[in-house]
Amino acid sequence: MRMIGDLGRLREEMADQALVERRFRVVVVLVIAALILLGWRYGQLQLGAHEMYAARSEENRIRLRAVAPNRGLILDRHGRVLAENRPAYRLVIVPERTPGLEDTLERLAELVDISPEEMRRFQQQRLRSRRFDSITLKSNLDDEQVARLAVARHHLPGVEVEPYLTRHYPHGKLLAHVLGYVGRIDARDLERLDRDQYRATTHVGKTGIERYYESLLHGRSGLERVETNAQGRVLRVIERTDPQPGQDLSLSLDLELQREAVAALGDLSGAVVVLKIETGEVLALVSHPGFDPNLFVHGISQADYSALLSDRRRPLFNRFLGGGYEPGSTIKPFIALAGLDSGHITADTRVFSRGWFQLPGHSRRYRDWRREGHGWVNLELAMAESVNVYFYQLAHDMGIDRISRELALFGFGRATGIDLNGESGGVLPTRAWKRATFGEPWFPGETVITGIGQGFIVVTPLQLAHATAALAGRGQTAPPRLLDPAEPARMVVHSETHWLTVFNAMAAVVHGPSGTARAVARQLPVRIGGKTGTAQVFGLPDDLDQERNPEDLPEHLRNHALFVGFAPLEEPRVVISVVAEHGGGGARVAAPVAARVISRAMELGY
Amino acid sequence: MNTLIAQRWSSLLPPLRLDPLLTLLLLALMGFGLMVLYSATEQNMALVSRQGIRLGFGLVVMLFMAQIPPRLYQLWAPWLFLLAVLMLVAVLLFGVGRGAQRWLDLGVIRFQPSEGMKLALPLVLAALLARRPLPPGWLDLGLCLALIGLPVGLIVLQPDLGTGVLVAASGLALLFLAGLRWRLIMLMGGAVIAALPVVWLNLHQYQRHRVLTFLNPESDPLGQGWNIIQSKIAVGSGGLTGKGWTNSTQSHLEFLPEPHTDFIFSVLAEEFGFIGVVAVLVLYGAITLRALYLASSCRDNFGRLLSGSLVLMFFFYMVVNVAMVSGLLPVVGVPLPLVSYGGTSAVSLLAGFGLVMGLYSRRRFMG
Numbered sequence: 001m002r003m004i005g006d007l008g009r010l011r012e013e014m015a016d017q018a019l020v021e022r023r024f025r026v027v028v029v030l031v032i033a034a035l036i037l038l039g040w041r042y043g044q045l046q047l048g049a050h051e052m053y054a055a056r057s058e059e060n061r062i063r064l065r066a067v068a069p070n071r072g073l074i075l076d077r078h079g080r081v082l083a084e085n086r087p088a089y090r091l092v093i094v095p096e097r098t099p100g101l102e103d104t105l106e107r108l109a110e111l112v113d114i115s116p117e118e119m120r121r122f123q124q125q126r127l128r129s130r131r132f133d134s135i136t137l138k139s140n141l142d143d144e145q146v147a148r149l150a151v152a153r154h155h156l157p158g159v160e161v162e163p164y165l166t167r168h169y170p171h172g173k174l175l176a177h178v179l180g181y182v183g184r185i186d187a188r189d190l191e192r193l194d195r196d197q198y199r200a201t202t203h204v205g206k207t208g209i210e211r212y213y214e215s216l217l218h219g220r221s222g223l224e225r226v227e228t229n230a231q232g233r234v235l236r237v238i239e240r241t242d243p244q245p246g247q248d249l250s251l252s253l254d255l256e257l258q259r260e261a262v263a264a265l266g267d268l269s270g271a272v273v274v275l276k277i278e279t280g281e282v283l284a285l286v287s288h289p290g291f292d293p294n295l296f297v298h299g300i301s302q303a304d305y306s307a308l309l310s311d312r313r314r315p316l317f318n319r320f321l322g323g324g325y326e327p328g329s330t331i332k333p334f335i336a337l338a339g340l341d342s343g344h345i346t347a348d349t350r351v352f353s354r355g356w357f358q359l360p361g362h363s364r365r366y367r368d369w370r371r372e373g374h375g376w377v378n379l380e381l382a383m384a385e386s387v388n389v390y391f392y393q394l395a396h397d398m399g400i401d402r403i404s405r406e407l408a409l410f411g412f413g414r415a416t417g418i419d420l421n422g423e424s425g426g427v428l429p430t431r432a433w434k435r436a437t438f439g440e441p442w443f444p445g446e447t448v449i450t451g452i453g454q455g456f457i458v459v460t461p462l463q464l465a466h467a468t469a470a471l472a473g474r475g476q477t478a479p480p481r482l483l484d485p486a487e488p489a490r491m492v493v494h495s496e497t498h499w500l501t502v503f504n505a506m507a508a509v510v511h512g513p514s515g516t517a518r519a520v521a522r523q524l525p526v527r528i529g530g531k532t533g534t535a536q537v538f539g540l541p542d543d544l545d546q547e548r549n550p551e552d553l554p555e556h557l558r559n560h561a562l563f564v565g566f567a568p569l570e571e572p573r574v575v576i577s578v579v580a581e582h583g584g585g586g587a588r589v590a591a592p593v594a595a596r597v598i599s600r601a602m603e604l605g606y
Numbered sequence: 607m608n609t610l611i612a613q614r615w616s617s618l619l620p621p622l623r624l625d626p627l628l629t630l631l632l633l634a635l636m637g638f639g640l641m642v643l644y645s646a647t648e649q650n651m652a653l654v655s656r657q658g659i660r661l662g663f664g665l666v667v668m669l670f671m672a673q674i675p676p677r678l679y680q681l682w683a684p685w686l687f688l689l690a691v692l693m694l695v696a697v698l699l700f701g702v703g704r705g706a707q708r709w710l711d712l713g714v715i716r717f718q719p720s721e722g723m724k725l726a727l728p729l730v731l732a733a734l735l736a737r738r739p740l741p742p743g744w745l746d747l748g749l750c751l752a753l754i755g756l757p758v759g760l761i762v763l764q765p766d767l768g769t770g771v772l773v774a775a776s777g778l779a780l781l782f783l784a785g786l787r788w789r790l791i792m793l794m795g796g797a798v799i800a801a802l803p804v805v806w807l808n809l810h811q812y813q814r815h816r817v818l819t820f821l822n823p824e825s826d827p828l829g830q831g832w833n834i835i836q837s838k839i840a841v842g843s844g845g846l847t848g849k850g851w852t853n854s855t856q857s858h859l860e861f862l863p864e865p866h867t868d869f870i871f872s873v874l875a876e877e878f879g880f881i882g883v884v885a886v887l888v889l890y891g892a893i894t895l896r897a898l899y900l901a902s903s904c905r906d907n908f909g910r911l912l913s914g915s916l917v918l919m920f921f922f923y924m925v926v927n928v929a930m931v932s933g934l935l936p937v938v939g940v941p942l943p944l945v946s947y948g949g950t951s952a953v954s955l956l957a958g959f960g961l962v963m964g965l966y967s968r969r970r971f972m973g
Contacts, residue, residue, distance in 0.1 A: 016740040016907055020907055023783045024902045027783070035887055035888075053842025054842070
């Protein structure tokens with residue numbers, strides 16, 4: 001029985017095998033037929049129609065060539081040029097037309113001083129290009145070099161001096177972090193660009209406005225139909241579709257105010273942000289020290305780049321966008337508003353400061369900056385003198401959940417949405433955040449120090465300015481923008497009297513008899529509201545904290561000085577935030593910077 | 607002396623489970639391909655050596671695949687297929703690429719999972735059908751069509767219609783070898799023709815454009831039609847003997863689009879003329895017929911079906927590319943197998959040949 005089954009299966013298998021083999025024979029016939037068909041087709045083209053196609057190939061001298069559009073200019077709000085296109089000359093070589101390339105390179109190196117990097121880049125480019133492509137050896141030639149090459153040119157076949165437009169930033173360092181810069185298109189850029197549009201373009205926005213608005217600035221590429229000779233050299237242009245130049249961008253920035261802000265910072269490293277409250281327009285945006293963006297346009301040299309990287313003041317670091325700082329006491333107006341709103345305090349609530357605060361049942365002392373304390377203080381005095389105990393108590397009463405919720409309404413903990421890439425969102429700590437980040441519960445002591453802007457909370461200067469704008473605009477402001485202001489949005493709803501209470505308290509900081517920033521009141525043409533702040537850089541042991549003179553510390557351990565403010569007090573139109581790194585105290589260092597910039601803004605009519 | 611070396615060399619290959627004749631033919635094709643590539647890339651040695659390295663890697667993969675016992679991947683077939691399907695899903699979710707998502711970026715390497723499917727689909731179909739009576743009954747046929755439809759659908763979603771059609775074709779080729787009844791073949795052909803209007807309505811704009819310009823290249827002489835016209839000029843101007851190596855003017859003057867990838871055959875036709883074209887077609891024919899012979903000599907239907915369909919696909923790619931370049935088929939973006947610049951396709955083709963030779967080398971050890 002089993003034998004018969006096996007035999008049956010064997011017979012079946014053999015039948016299957018025969019079937020498959022028959023199909024293989026069909027396939028062989030099909031393969032041969034396909035080969036014959038292809039051969040016949042090529043015979044038709046190459047033998048039958050050869051004459052016709054050979055003639056067409058000979059005539060084939062017309063080709064399409066892309067033409068790069070001119071990049072749009074960047075202007076300030078009064079039409080002053082911030083980024084322009086300058087005519088320049090570059091030295092190009094067509095390897096195919098250059099007999100003895102190595103000799104030619106040597107002779108050129110004598111004539112115009114070619115750096116090893118330029119040489120390396122040329123050789124790299126050469127590997128990637130075809131022999132009849134022109135390859136740039138040196139860009140941005142100066143007049144003398146152009147003249148020298150003009151004289152020697154007839155000895156140097158295949159070498160040409162070619163005019164082109166190059167990006168130039170006339171104000172250099174002043175606007176480097178806002179405008180960014182353009183640089184040569186690299187492989188990473190190609191991934192995100194439309195290759196058709198960039199066929200003739202050499203540079204693309206890498207950072208800043210140049211990057212964010214690349215699509216507007218670039219324009220649309222044009223086309224030329226050109227006639228070439230048999231070697232591919234262009235003989236004449238037959239037809240041309242002009243490229244569409246990029247759009248000129250008028251930013252909201254005021255060059256004058258920007259200049260004033262940089263001058264006010266002087267030798268300090270830091271950031272200044274000035275915004276119009278109603279529209280969110282950015283009037284000044286400074287990260288100091290800056291760097292010269294022009295260096296990057298032609299490819300920065302290794303020496304220059306290392307110098308920038310190793311500079312302790314970190315000129316390449318964009319502080320207003322990515323700098324994370326403890327807000328320190330500049331958080332107090334927001335905490336005060338939250339306290340008023342939630343009914344934990346009124347304008348008249350008084351707290352006694354004896355110089356320190358203790359959580360019930362804990363021994364740790366949270367200190368005031370004035371060792372002996374401030375005595376009985378109400379909100380106005382607490383704000384003016386920056387009394388920590390008042391805010392320790394308030395924060396403790398409100399609890400972290402309430403505080404986080406209120407601060408989130410002002411945009412803390414998330415990016416403002418400015419039209420620049422790479423904005424940091426800072427940190428707004430919550431119970432959930434702490435659990436997720438450290439795997440630990442929230443401790444009451446952490447609430448206490450959050451009340452004076454210390455601990456986990458991190459803000460950027462831009463966030464701080466934006467939050468202050470929301471405060472000064474009584475809950476209404478628009479996200480900061482350099483181009484095309486966004487719609488103002490109502491962020492927070494608070495009772496009218498609460499706003500006024502906080503504004504008055506902030507006025508007392510500058511104009512009150514004991515305000516921390518009273519020294520700058522004389523300089524100001526209008527009354528303003530403000531708040532000073534000091535962010536710890538170096539955690540000194542608790543009890544020593546206030547006894548050390550900050551000036552005794554080495555500079556890089558000194559505290560950051562902060563100031564936020566709005567002006568004019570009665571009818572706020574502009575806000576400012578200032579961060580001076582390692583400046584020491586906010587009152588002594590940041591407030592004068594802010595006062596100077598605000599005065600200028602008022603002079604300029606904002 | 608030379609014959610002696612050749613003899614030694616060819617006696618070295620069978621223990622490695624490689625077929626000497628087929629290996630020699632493949633090497634000849636790749637060698638000639640690199641030569642044409644050198645010309646088509648304007649004598650860019652960096653590109654040529656990179657391609658050489660990829661082909662070398664492909665040969666290592668081929669050798670490796672030939673060593674794996676067929677029993678093993680017959681067992682693994684469903685899992686390999688599942689893996690390939692999952693990778694296609696991953697491409698849709700996390701893939702990279704401009705316009706269409708085709709690539710999976712694994713940090714070290716990037717590859718196109720649709721290439722893996724070109725091996726996995728025939729594998730799973732062959733494993734399935736080898737255990738069933740042939741020709742496949744309705745149930746088996748339905749199952750096979752579902753197995754074909756799933757990956758093809760995923761690839762078309764990328765969207766990559768060209769590769770989708772090719773993967774579908776590899777499945778159908780295998781069904782054909784498995785003895786699919788002629789009646790059914792006619793029926794399916796009829797169904798495809800009936801479905802054309804539906805497909806047309808679902809094509810992307812650029813795909814419709816390609817078909818239209820194929821039907822009438824002169825309608826868009828500066829856009830899509832440009833490629834076909836210029837390619838035909840390149841081919842036709844080559845004549846009987848061609849313009850000589852590196853003397854192609856069409857690619858040199860930038861008239862040919864992508865002369866080193868999809869249109870490399872027109873460079874070859876221009877430089878080596880009709881004689882060169884016939885020689886290369888004969889080379890492809892010899893590879894195909896030799897490999898088909900190896901396939902049909904396998905010990906069981908699993909080997910025959912798998913090998914046969916892999917070889918047919920190799921041939922099919924060549925036909926589609928060569929026909930496209932001469933204007934017989936629309937521009938579908940299929941590279942010329944083992945000659946066009948590009949790594950993934952060459953490696954998967956050589957892996958396929960490794961399978962074919964490995965299966966053949968085990969034909970004698972009947973169970």
